[in-house]
Amino acid sequence: AQSVTQPDIHITVSEGASLELRCNYSYGATPYLFWYVQSPGQGLQLLLKYFSGDTLVQGIKGFEAEFKRSQSSFNLRKPSVHWSDAAEYFCAVGKNNLFFGTGTRLTVIP
Amino acid sequence: GAVVSQHPSRVICKSGTSVKIECRSLDFQATTMFWYRQFPKKSLMLMATSNEGSKATYEQGVEKDKFLINHASLTLSTLTVTSAHPEDSSFYICSAGLTESNTIYFGEGSWLTVV
DSSP states (O other): OOEEEOOOSEEEEETTSOEEEOOEEEOSSSOOEEEEEEOTTOOEEEEEEEOSSOSEEEOGGGOEEEEEGGGTEEEEEESSOOGGGOEEEEEEEESSSEEEOOOEEEEEEO | OOOEEEEOSEEEEOTTOOEEEEEEESSSOOSEEEEEEEOTTSOEEEEEEEETTSOOEEOTTOOTTTEEEEEEETTEEEEEEOSOOGGGOEEEEEEEEEGGGTEEEEOOOEEEEEO
């Protein structure tokens, strides 16, 4: 069965600090993996996606994610967080219809 | 680029009434669209798969008579919440895929409040 686990419900980081959001998945075939960001009251914005090839994927807003098949993980990283990055982040797996994790809320403190 | 648009973005309706939400693929044809629901502070859950020209496929636990889905054209799918109740208040969002680029596009979402 397909599933996505985001173990961290809420993370707080200082502006300028590095960030890593964890995502583990369970999927029967080669997964398509996504990270979306949702600001309060807004829809979903795609940060990056992985289908195949290079396991380190670059996305928008300075985010990157690394696919590790052996760990069934697709963690999202950013070297230096900005206050505007505060939002809810969702990891998802699937090809057409997606299975979402429960999300990680990121708070950025000055 | 490809865009999926939803309308309305916010709607308030009275209990017992029905409300329709539209999902449009603006510059591509989508034979399949997906409807998700997000409860407050929760993740998104797939409600149903909307198939152009045929019946929608509903996920387990989703009432098909409550959430009517119509996909009458290759660019439009509608979700109608019938006889709405306050517990139907939620964020509803649709998506459609662009096969050529293996990209899934989401609409802006629709906030439904039933009073």
